[in-house]
Amino acid sequence: MRFVTVDRWPPPVHVDYRPELEAGNVLFFPATPFELPKDNTNFLRTLNFTGGAVHKNIAYRTASDRITGIEAGSRQATLHAIMREYSRNVIAFVKDLLPQYSSGWKLDYASFRPLEEQGRGLPLNKRNDLIHTDAFPSRPTHGDLILRVFTNIHLSKSRNWVIADPFPALAEEYARAAGLDEISAGGRFRDASARLLKSFGFPVVPRSPYDRFMLNFHEYLKRNADFQANCAKYTFDFPPGSTWLTFTDLVPHSVLSGQHALEQTFIVSRRSLANPENAPVAVLERLCGRSLASND
Numbered sequence: 014m015r016f017v018t019v020d021r022w023p024p025p026v027h028v029d030y031r032p033e034l035e036a037g038n039v040l041f042f043p044a045t046p047f048e049l050p051k052d053n054t055n056f057l058r059t060l061n062f063t064g065g066a067v068h069k070n071i072a073y074r075t076a077s078d079r080i081t082g083i084e085a086g087s088r089q090a091t092l093h094a095i096m097r098e099y100s101r102n103v104i105a106f107v108k109d110l111l112p113q114y115s116s117g118w119k120l121d122y123a124s125f126r127p128l129e130e131q132g133r134g135l136p137l138n139k140r141n142d143l144i145h146t147d148a149f150p151s152r153p154t155h156g157d158l159i160l161r162v163f164t165n166i167h168l169s170k171s172r173n174w175v176i177a178d179p180f181p182a183l184a185e186e187y188a189r190a191a192g193l194d195e196i197s198a199g200g201r202f203r204d205a206s207a208r209l210l211k212s213f214g215f216p217v218v219p220r221s222p223y224d225r226f227m228l229n230f231h232e233y234l235k236r237n238a239d240f241q242a243n244c245a246k247y248t249f250d251f252p253p254g255s256t257w258l259t260f261t262d263l264v265p266h267s268v269l270s271g272q273h274a275l276e277q278t279f280i281v282s283r284r285s286l287a288n289p290e291n292a293p294v295a296v297l298e299r300l301c302g303r304s305l306a307s308n309d
């Protein structure tokens with residue numbers, strides 16, 4: 014597990030950072046490598062969350078250019094413009110950084126994380142201070158990977174992460190206990206029936222066995238007190254003004270403290286990996302001897 018620091022951007026020669034990310038490392042830019050106007054970050058930091066007009070989670074739906082988490086009004090228009098600009102800038106940067114991924118990725122949401130992470134008192138499956146791998150209930154990836162870019166826009170506080178050993182090691186140890194065999198055995202039929210229901214207009218999310226496993230695994234890790242206490246841990250404090258990216262389904266992570274972060278998510282096609290056998294879906298398929306997603 015390594016933090017790979019990139020001090021110079023753009024670099025004198027292009028480096029293919031895919032193998033680093035796919036091995037479960039974090040790519041760290043001490044200085045944010047794309048434009049982020051001060052007026053915009055000032056506006057975000059001073060948004061007032063009392064009274065309910067601004068919600069605790071602000072999401073920007075990149076593909077449909079919609080904002081959620083703030084009620085209509087002039088601040089909504091400003092926030093929308095800021096999130097759109099942030100999203101465009103970060104996407105252009107990641108395209109330059111990882112051109113091979115950009116050919117087959119899907120743009121997922123961007124978000125602004127306004128609250129202090131320490132002591133949020135969330136229910137267990139929403140807690141981000143417990144180490145977990147990411148899985149989105151509403152947006153199954155069918156074996157593709159979740160790449161997330163974070164920027165700490167707090168003026169003085171670092172954002173403090175703890176990371177554990179990457180997915181292959183974790184899966185080896187815990188995938189069976191988290192239900193891999195049951196899910197892979199029952200998988201095909203449930204996947205097909207969900208697709209059928211959806212074709213009749215029922216509001217179901219057709220999940221592959223892979224997606225069902227990853228949702229289980231997210232919760233399994235959070236509930237596993239022994240894992241939380243005793244797994245190998247690597248801590249990193251991301252300073253104000255820095256940017257970092259990692260595959261958050263491949264890299265178990267938690268955030269212990271920090272406030273004011275921007276984030277953009279990409280769903281990266283497993284076919285565009287430098288080493289597709291590193292994809293969590295491929296790791297799980299080797300373990301259970303079955304195919305787990307119809308994208309195979």
Ligand code: SIN
Pocket residue numbers: 126141147163172261266267268274
């Ligand atoms: C998470 O994905 O668990 C949260 C990370 C963060 O907000 O820093």
Ligand code: FE
Pocket residue numbers: 141145146147261266
């Ligand atoms: Fe997470």
